[in-house]
Amino acid sequence: KPPTYLLTDVLMTLGRPRESARVAAAGLDALRPYGRDLGSMTANLVDALVACGEWDEADRVSAAALRAVTASYPHEPHVTRADLEIGRGDFAAARIHLDIAAPTMWADPAVAFFHTYLAELALWEHRWADADQIVRDGLARAHSPHAGQIRVWLCAKGLRALADLAGLARARRDAGGVSDAVGRARTLLATARRAA
Secondary structure, three states: OOHHHHHHHHHHHOOOHHHHHHHHHHHHHHHHHHOOOOHHHHHHHHHHHHHOOOHHHHHHHHHHHHHOOOOOOOHHHHHHHHHHHHHHOOHHHHHHHHHHHHHHOOOHHHHHHHHHHHHHHHHHOOOHHHHHHHHHHHHHHOOOOOOHHHHHHHHHHHHHHHHHHHHHHHHOOOHHHHHHHHHHHHHHHHHHHHHO
C-alpha cells in the first residue's frame, strides 16, 4: 500500500482525523493523474471527514467515488457509502450498498472486514441475534495473521450484540440465556485480547 494511505490510517488511529483528511485529500490529488486505484484512499478520506463532522463533504466524496467505480475493488465505494449511510441513520440505503458490494467480496480478509459493516447495520436495526451470527461468521474467516484488527472490530460488535441478548434474556428471566451470552462474551473478550 502507498505510504500516504498508511499514514492516513496511523493518523486516524492516533485520533487526528483532520490531519488524516488533509493527507488523504493530498494523496488523492497526487495519485489521480497516474490512474491508480483510489478506493482505499477515498474510504480513508470519507472516514476522516465523518470523524471531523464534515458530513456534507463526506457525502460529496463518497458520491463521486460511486460514480467512478472501476473493476478493481468495486466493493470499496459501496462499503464506504454504506458506512456513511449507517452513520446518518439511513439503514435502507446502507443495506442497498452492502447488497451491491456483497457479490464482489471473495477473499477471506475482505469478507471478514465486510462482516464488520453487516454486523453494525444489524446492531442499529436491533437484530442482535443476526449481529451475533454475522460476527461468528466473520471471525471464522478472519484467520489470517494479518487480520488482528478485523478480529478486534468483530469482537467489539459481538460484545454489543451479546450485551443486548443478555439484557433480553434477563428481562425474560431466562437464566440459561443470560449465562450463555455472558460465557460467549468472555470468549469474545479473550479473542479480542489475543488479536490486539
